[in-house]
Amino acid sequence: DLTVDVSTSVITKLEEEAIDGTWTSVTVPGSNYWEGITYGNGKFVAVASSGTNRTMVSSDGVTWTSYPASVADETTAGWRAVTFGNDKFVAVSPAPAPAKAMYSTDGVNWTSSTTVPSGYWTNITYGNGTFVAMGAPGKAIYSTDAITWTEVSLPVATQSCGGIAYANGKFIAVSEPGNTATPQFFTSPDGISWTTISIPSAVKSYNWGGIVYGEDRWVAVSYIGASDSVLYSLDNGVSWISTTAPSTASWSSITYGDGEFVAVGYGAERSMYSVDGINWSDGNGSLDSSMWNSVAYGNGKFVAVSGNGLVMYSVTGTGAVGAEQVLTLTDTTGLSSINQGDTVIQNSGGTPETSAITNVATVVGGW
Numbered sequence: 351d352l353t354v355d356v357s358t359s360v361i362t363k364l365e366e367e368a369i370d371g372t373w374t375s376v377t378v379p380g381s382n383y384w385e386g387i388t389y390g391n392g393k394f395v396a397v398a399s400s401g402t403n404r405t406m407v408s409s410d411g412v413t414w415t416s417y418p419a420s421v422a423d424e425t426t427a428g429w430r431a432v433t434f435g436n437d438k439f440v441a442v443s444p445a446p447a448p449a450k451a452m453y454s455t456d457g458v459n460w461t462s463s464t465t466v467p468s469g470y471w472t473n474i475t476y477g478n479g480t481f482v483a484m485g486a487p488g489k490a491i492y493s494t495d496a497i498t499w500t501e502v503s504l505p506v507a508t509q510s511c512g513g514i515a516y517a518n519g520k521f522i523a524v525s526e527p528g529n530t531a532t533p534q535f536f537t538s539p540d541g542i543s544w545t546t547i548s549i550p551s552a553v554k555s556y557n558w559g560g561i562v563y564g565e566d567r568w569v570a571v572s573y574i575g576a577s578d579s580v581l582y583s584l585d586n587g588v589s590w591i592s593t594t595a596p597s598t599a600s601w602s603s604i605t606y607g608d609g610e611f612v613a614v615g616y617g618a619e620r621s622m623y624s625v626d627g628i629n630w631s632d633g634n635g636s637l638d639s640s641m642w643n644s645v646a647y648g649n650g651k652f653v654a655v656s657g658n659g660l661v662m663y664s665v666t667g668t669g670a671v672g673a674e675q676v677l678t679l680t681d682t683t684g685l686s687s688i689n690q691g692d693t694v695i696q697n698s699g700g701t702p703e704t705s706a707i708t709n710v711a712t713v714v715g716g717w
Contacts, residue, residue, distance in 0.1 A: 371666030373621065373637040373654070379406055379416035384655035386441070389648030390434025395457035396644075396655050397429035397441045404429055405441070407457040411653040411663045420459045423450050431483075431644075435476025440496045442483045444470040451483070453496035467491050467501040470510070473523075477516020482541035484511035484523050492541040505546050509533050513570070513603075517563030522547070522587045524558035524570045535570075537587055549590045553578060560613065564606030569627035571601035571613045580613075582627045596622050596632040603654075607647025612667035614642035614654045621654070623667045633669030637662060 378384075382401025387394060394411050398404040403416040404425055419425045427443035427450040434440075439457050443450040449471055451463035469486030476482075482492045483499075488507035493499045504511075511523040521541055525533040533554050534546040556574040558581075563569075568587045572579040575598050581590045595601065599617030606612075611624045612633075620642050621633030640658035647653075652667040666672060 368671055369666055370671050371664050371668040372671065373633070373662040373664045373669050375638060375660060375662050376412050376414065378414045378659070378661045379403065381659035383657045384643065384659065384661065385429060385657070386431040386644045387646045387653060387655045388432045388434050388439065389646045389653075390439065391437065391456075392649070393457055394646060394648060394653055395432055395434070395439045395454075396661070397432045399428035399430055399443075401659070405457065405460065408653075410649055411651045411661075414661065417458045421452060421462045423452055423462045424460050427452075430472040430485075431474045433474045433476050433481065435481060436479070436496075438496055440474060440476070440481050442466075442471040442474045444472055444485060451493075451496065451499060463493070463497050463499060465498045467499060469501070473511065473514050475514045475516050475521070477521055478519075478540055480541045482514060482516075482521055482538075484514045486510065490523070490541065490544065502542050502544070504536055504544050506534065511536065512558050512573075513560040515561045515563060515568075517568070518586050520587060522561055522568060524561045525549070525554075526557045527555055535587070535590070547587060547590070549581060550592050553581065553592055559600075559602040559615070560604040562604045562606045562611065564611060565609070565626060567627050569604060569606075569611055569624075571595075571604045571615075573600035573602050573615055575600045575617060580627075580630065593628050594630070596630050602642065603644045605645045605647050605652065607652065608650070608666075610667050612645055612647070612652045612664075614645045616641045621664075621667070621669055623669075631668070633664075633667070636664075636669040 380402045382398035385399045387396040394408045406414045406416040408414040429441045429443050432441040438453045440453045445468045449466045451466045452460045454460040471483040472485035474483040487510045488504050491499045510526040512526040514523040521538045523536045527533045536544045538544045556572040559573040561570040568583040570581045578592045579595045580593045583590045597619040599615050599619045601613045601615040604613040614621050619632040620637040622630045624630045640656035642654045645654040651663045653663045
């Protein structure tokens with residue numbers, strides 16, 4: 351937190367600083383079909399469902415390295431998703447290959463899980479000491495160590511799930527309709543016992559591809575290609591409200607970082623962003639016209655991976671050059687208006703240091 355005392359330093363200058371948020375392409379090893387990306391322990395890890403070496407690692411989202419496979423599964427299984435938790439990266443691959451899982455502490459050296467129940471496992475997350483994978487109709491699997499996995503049943507035997515996340519004391523999995531006429535979302539405190547959550551009738555038939563928690567709310571996106579392809583919940587996932595996306599693109603993944611929700615997919619627009627999960631803007635078309643399967647935030651960047659073997663990043667997720675308020679601390683009198691989340695450059699004659707105001711109440715003095 352930043353505390354400003356007007357007896358020693360006051361804020362006197364409010365400026366606009368240009369921030370380049372366009373999506374920028376980077377060079378990656380191979381031409382794999384990248385399916386999933388996550389960030390943890392200071393690095394991005396991406397996995398692919400086809401290609402040569404099907405994992406790669408980056409500390410900054412820009413420079414990527416693919417290492418020789420440490421287990422045979424790494425280059426033969428069709429990896430669909432990866433997550434980070436409990437100091438481990440964990441990836442899952444669906445049946446009939448057969449179903450696989452593997453784990454790594456560094457994203458470089460991988461170990462195959464010993465027991466993975468058969469199923470179409472395409473999504474994974476971590477929370478409450480447990481890894482949980484979804485995708486197969488009416489099923490989920492969980493593991494506390496990423497080595498041995500146990501299968502559990504969902505309340506609707508015919509329904510698949512297209513995405514899962516953990517936050518605020520619960521897992522929430524979003525629905526793919528499957529063979530049931532009344533699909534719902536599912537929730538669980540532990541990844542073992544699941545109950546249904548009702549969603550608006552108008553969007554029950556949609557395929558929901560991603561879900562994330564941020565800004566005290568849950569937000570889910572759909573790859574159905576409809577205008578009302580975003581749902582949000584302000585009461586920790588109990589009730590859901592439909593809102594409008596800026597285009598009828600197919601949204602496959604969503605993440606949250608640095609005060610912003612960012613979703614990627616494919617269609618007329620391939621990215622969109624929102625500061626509240628309710629009001630959305632398109633990504634200005636700077637994300638390449640590929641099938642973007644997954645997006646993650648870390649180390650000051652949003653990074654997206656594509657089935658076309660591409661990786662792109664944006665420092666804001668907006669896809670455009672924008673402006674950010676910058677406040678400069680000096681030793682003179684006067685104080686400009688500030689807001690929580692504003693960027694502050696501390697400059698007292700030495701090397702400037704950048705901070706962010708996380709609590710306006712800590713700023714002492716009049717406006």
